[in-house]
Structure formats: C-alpha cells, structure tokens
Amino acid sequence: PPEGPSKKKSRKHLRFMERRALLEQKGLLSPHRQASVVGLEARSMLTEECGTTALCCRKAPKPKQVVSPSLSPSASPDSIARHHSVLLSQGNGSSKGVPTSPIPRPGKYVAIDCEMVGTGPQGRQSELARCSVVNYDGDVIYDKYVQPELPIVDYRTRWSGITKRHMKSAIPFKAAQTEILKILKDKIVVGHAIHNDFQALKYFHPKDRTRDTSRIPVLNQRAGLPIGASISLKSLARHLLHKKIQVGCKGHSSVEDAQTAMELYRLVEVQWEAELARTLPPRPPSPITDPTTENNQYMDDRYWPTDLMASSL
Numbered sequence: 001p002p003e004g005p006s007k008k009k010s011r012k013h014l015r016f017m018e019r020r021a022l023l024e025q026k027g028l029l030s031p032h033r034q035a036s037v038v039g040l041e042a043r044s045m046l047t048e049e050c051g052t053t054a055l056c057c058r059k060a061p062k063p064k065q066v067v068s069p070s071l072s073p074s075a076s077p078d079s080i081a082r083h084h085s086v087l088l089s090q091g092n093g094s095s096k097g098v099p100t101s102p103i104p105r106p107g108k109y110v111a112i113d114c115e116m117v118g119t120g121p122q123g124r125q126s127e128l129a130r131c132s133v134v135n136y137d138g139d140v141i142y143d144k145y146v147q148p149e150l151p152i153v154d155y156r157t158r159w160s161g162i163t164k165r166h167m168k169s170a171i172p173f174k175a176a177q178t179e180i181l182k183i184l185k186d187k188i189v190v191g192h193a194i195h196n197d198f199q200a201l202k203y204f205h206p207k208d209r210t211r212d213t214s215r216i217p218v219l220n221q222r223a224g225l226p227i228g229a230s231i232s233l234k235s236l237a238r239h240l241l242h243k244k245i246q247v248g249c250k251g252h253s254s255v256e257d258a259q260t261a262m263e264l265y266r267l268v269e270v271q272w273e274a275e276l277a278r279t280l281p282p283r284p285p286s287p288i289t290d291p292t293t294e295n296n297q298y299m300d301d302r303y304w305p306t307d308l309m310a311s312s313l
Contacts, residue, residue, distance in 0.1 A: 106136035110183060111190040111262035113254040114197040115160040123154030128173060128200040129162045132254035133183055138262055140255055142183055145170040161251025177201060190265045192233040192257065211272075213261050218268040218275070233257060236264055 112133050116126040127148035133141050145162070147170040155162050181203060190211045191197050198205055213219060213236065217227040223239035225231050234246045237260050245260055246252050265272075 108186075108188055109136040109190065109262070109265075110134065110141070110187050111138075111258040111265070112180075112184070112194070112197050113191060113252075113258035113261065114200045115162055115252060115254050116196075116200050117148060117152050117156055117160055117162050118154030119148050119150035119152055123152075123156075125150070126196075126200060127152075128176070129155075129160060129170070130166070130254050131176060131180055131197075131201070132258050133180065134255065134258045134262055136262065136266075138259040142180065143255055144176060144179075146176040147172050149173050157251055159251055161253065177203070190261050192236075192261045192264075193230070208276075211265055213264045216265075216268060216272055218272050219264055222268060233260060233264075240264060240267060 110133050112131065114128055114132075115130040117123075117129040119125045119127045127150060128146045129148060129152075130143075130145050132143040135141050145166045147167055152167070155164065157163055180201060184203075184205060186209075188209045188211060189205050190213065192213045194205075194210060194212045194214075213233070214230050219236055219240065220227045220229060220231055223231070223236060225235070225239065234244075237243055237245050241260065241263055243260075245256055
C-alpha cells in the first residue's frame with residue numbers, strides 16, 4: 001500500500017534530526033543556540049527537500065501612521081501650526097483636552113495702521129507719514145513718523161494728524177519700510193481697509209495671512225449692519241466696542257486705529273477663522289490696481305470722521 005503523508009513527514013523529520021545531531025557533533029551547532037538556529041535549519045532543510053535553497057523571509061509590518069482626530073487631511077498650515085502649539089502647551093504631546101475651536105497664537109498676530117500725507121501734483125498722491133503696529137494684546141511694538149520720498153504738498157492734518165513738526169523726527173521711507181516688513185514677516189496681519197496701508201508701504205502681504213476688518217461679514221452681522229457693506233472702523237467701534245474713536249479735528253491716531261482693529265478681530269476670531277478654514281485653499285492674490293484709483297479711494301475714504309462725510313453711518 002502507498003505510504004501516507006504522515007509517514008513521509010516522519011521520514012523528513014528523522015533525516016532532519018540526524019543532520020542536526022551531526023552538526024552538533026562537528027561543533028557547528030551549539031546546544032544553547034538550538035532554539036533559535038534549529039528553526040532556521042529546519043526551514044532550510046525543508047526547502048531543500050522541495051528543490052529550493054531560498055530561505056523564507058517575512059517583511060516587518062509597516063508602522064501605522066497616527067493621525068490626530070482633531071485634524072482633517074485638508075487642514076491648512078495655520079490650522080496645523082495651531083494644533084501643534086496646543087499639543088505642546090498641554091504637555092507630553094497629549095491631545096487630551098484640546099479644544100476644537102481655533103486657538104489664538106498671540107505672537108503670530110499684529111495689527112497695523114498707517115497715516116498718509118499728500119505728495120505730487122495737487123497733493124493727490126498718498127505717501128506714508130506714520131506707521132503704528134500693535135501686538136495681539138494691543139501693546140505698541142512700532143510707532144514712527146516717516147519722511148515721504150517726495151516733498152509733502154498736503155499734510156492732511158485734519159485726518160492724518162501729521163504736521164510739519166512731526167517730520168523733524170521722521171525716518172526715511174526705506175528705513176521704515178525695512179523695519180516694518182521685518183515685523184510683518186510670517187505674521188497674520190490685522191487692519192481696517194488694510195490694502196491702503198500695504199499700498200503706502202509698497203508691499204503685498206499674503207492674502208491668507210491678512211485679516212481685513214472691513215471685509216469680515218461676521219462683524220457686520222454682529223453689529224446689525226448690512227453684511228455686504230464696507231462699514232467704517234468708527235462705526236464698528238461704536239456698535240461693537242461701545243467706544244468713540246476718530247473724534248475732533250486733530251486727526252486720527254494710528255495707534256488707536258490699530259488697537260481698535262485688533263479688538264474687533266478678536267471679538268469674532270474663533271468664528272471667522274473657522275469660516276476661513278472651510279473656504280481653504282486661499283483665494284488667489286488680488287490683481288495690482290491702478291495707483292491713481294487707490295489714491296482717489298483714500299481721498300474718499302469712508303472711515304474718515306463723520307463730521308466730514310455726509311453719508312456716514
């Protein structure tokens with residue numbers, strides 16, 4: 001009768017045991033290594049019986065990538081940075097207790113406001129004459145008068161607050177520009193009608209890192225004002241912060257305006273950042289506009305004092 005599979009298996013095992021004993025006698029196999037080496041020899045001999053000399057090799061499983069449940073695959077760089085800063089603040093990298101709403105990073109936020117004077121023909125060209133920057137808490141980190149590159153034709157004192165005596169301590173535009181841009185680098189910059197400030201600085205800040213309080217519908221909605229309208233800083237401050245700014249005839253205070261813009265932003269920060277996160281990726285940069293149009297817009301600026309604007313809110 002033909003031999004069954006059990007007998008074949010038994011004979012293979014006997015041959016394996018004989019070879020192992022021979023290896024031990026020759027000193028090629030030590031008893032204390034038996035447990036680890038025997039398995040290797042067994043696999044080798046069994047594969048030889050099957051006509052192959054290759055040893056079986058198993059691949060180590062790849063470690064699973066751990067993804068925090070609080071971050072989505074489409075999370076923005078800012079959201080990721082916020083998340084990691086929260087993890088660090090919690091200690092030991094633990095994600096317990098991490099809130100789902102955006103967490104402010106005070107060192108990454110600044111608010112800016114610039115005052116301009118008139119140069120060029122009839123003083124209709126706007127140039128930087130003062131720049132103020134405040135941090136997340138409203139503390140002043142930069143406030144200097146700036147000497148325009150062209151001769152001043154109109155100080156616009158009633159709105160800018162700039163007079164001839166301020167220019168005695170003013171620094172050259174190029175020097176001020178260098179100092180200010182170092183502050184703005186890699187920051188989220190808050191401001192009201194902030195495109196005017198960037199134009200005066202001859203600078204374009206990344207749009208995804210710009211927060212313009214004149215273009216945050218949540219603020220208008222909270223103030224009970226038309227969502228699509230460009231509301232003045234003065235009106236928003238009166239409705240939402242219950243304070244009066246830009247009063248009198250001595251001109252605006254760029255420090256006060258920058259602080260007010262930051263206060264307004266912080267008022268709706270969580271809601272607005274969540275809205276921005278849903279609309280990522282960021283919109284493409286705004287096209288470069290005609291400087292003449294921008295200057296005319298500044299001359300007709302809606303956030304100037306209401307005693308000069310018949311249509312003020």
